Amino acid sequence: MVEIEKLKQELKDLNAKAAGIRDLPVEQRAEFGRKINLERQDLLGKIAAAEKALLDVEVQPIDVTAWSGVNEKMPEFYTTEMGTCHPLMAEMDRVVEIYQLMGFDVMESRQLDDEYHMFDTLNFPKEHPARDGYDTFRTEEGLIPPAHTSTMQHRVLKKYRKQLEERGRLAVVVPGRVFRNEDVDATHEHTFYQCEGVYVSQDCSMGQMLGILREFFEKYYEQKLNIRTQPGYFPFTEPSLEFMIEKPESLGGKKGDYLEMLGCGMIHPNVLKQAGIDPEKYHGFAWGGGIDRLVMLRYGLNDVRMFESGNLNFLREF
Ligand code: DAH
Numbered sequence: 079m080v081e082i083e084k085l086k087q088e089l090k091d092l093n094a095k096a097a098g099i100r101d102l103p104v105e106q107r108a109e110f111g112r113k114i115n116l117e118r119q120d121l122l123g124k125i126a127a128a129e130k131a132l133l134d135v136e137v138q139p140i141d142v143t144a145w146s147g148v149n150e151k152m153p154e155f156y157t158t159e160m161g162t163c164h165p166l167m168a169e170m171d172r173v174v175e176i177y178q179l180m181g182f183d184v185m186e187s188r189q190l191d192d193e194y195h196m197f198d199t200l201n202f203p204k205e206h207p208a209r210d211g212y213d214t215f216r217t218e219e220g221l222i223p224p225a226h227t228s229t230m231q232h233r234v235l236k237k238y239r240k241q242l243e244e245r246g247r248l249a250v251v252v253p254g255r256v257f258r259n260e261d262v263d264a265t266h267e268h269t270f271y272q273c274e275g276v277y278v279s280q281d282c283s284m285g286q287m288l289g290i291l292r293e294f295f296e297k298y299y300e301q302k303l304n305i306r307t308q309p310g311y312f313p314f315t316e317p318s319l320e321f322m323i324e325k326p327e328s329l330g331g332k333k334g335d336y337l338e339m340l341g342c343g344m345i346h347p348n349v350l351k352q353a354g355i356d357p358e359k360y361h362g363f364a365w366g367g368g369i370d371r372l373v374m375l376r377y378g379l380n381d382v383r384m385f386e387s388g389n390l391n392f393l394r395e396f
Pocket residue numbers: 225226227228274275312314315318340341342343344363364365366367
């Protein structure tokens with residue numbers, strides 16, 4: 079660097095000296111100019127070479143994660159193992175991929191929401207006791223860590239409304255982390271995961287919805303399944319259903335062992351209307367269900383608390 083600065087200063091001095099040409103007798107000017115030019119070429123060449131040399135310097139990459147105690151023993155708490163994807167995240171990717179292969183778009187949920195999206199846009203009447211059924215946490219500011227991924231339905235409908243008009247249908251899944259103020263035990267967690275599905279078109283039907291759900295579960299568990307539904311109640315669907323699958327023998331089930339996997343139904347006209355979609359023209363169905371439960375059945379796990387435990391022995395099994 080110093081070298082370049084020095085050369086540049088010399089070039090400046092040379093230029094200043096060149097200005098003196100005007101004070102010379104005419105017959106000396108040509109020779110003076112020629113000498114100055116030669117010196118200038120020489121200096122410019124040196125500057126270019128010095129700059130190039132600067133760029134060619136080999137830079138040693140720094141590994142900021144490297145243990146720097148050269149001759150010391152690695153401390154016990156420094157594990158040399160590679161980290162891995164959390165089993166829930168890996169399964170979530172699998173879930174989303176199955177829906178993507180069926181043509182669904184994906185929109186991620188959020189971890190903080192408000193009363194408007196959690197209840198108002200989902201046709202929960204104001205002050206209705208159903209609002210209490212979701213064991214919601216609240217921040218001091220009155221915000222809500224969402225208790226279900228349905229909190230995203232209004233956003234999905236609004237965001238994909240244009241696509242619905244252009245393509246005649248809207249198909250989106252929403253994976254997300256959800257929170258409920260519940261006592262924790264082997265089957266209940268305050269923090270868990272859900273995946274929501276939303277489908278709207280002019281002529282969709284409950285039959286189509288059950289077909290999509292069956293397809294999903296059969297892909298996920300890699301086998302044919304028996305399914306069953308029973309009536310349910312959700313303010314945002316009418317009619318509402320609970321969707322069940324018969325626990326496969328290969329996963330420790332026996333005949334007639336039905337497990338409830340998710341809630342679903344035809345989207346209530348008020349929910350469509352509130353998002354600016356004409357319920358006279360369009361119909362939709364939606365569903366939402368827990369991922370943790372899905373994964374527990376697949377791997378024969380019996381304690382949901384393991385997922386959030388950070389227990390390495392458990393995590394290493396995957
Ligand atoms: N959000 C509901 C829950 O967590 C599940 C659900 C039911 C989602 C019906 C839906 C639906 O989209 O249509 O209990």
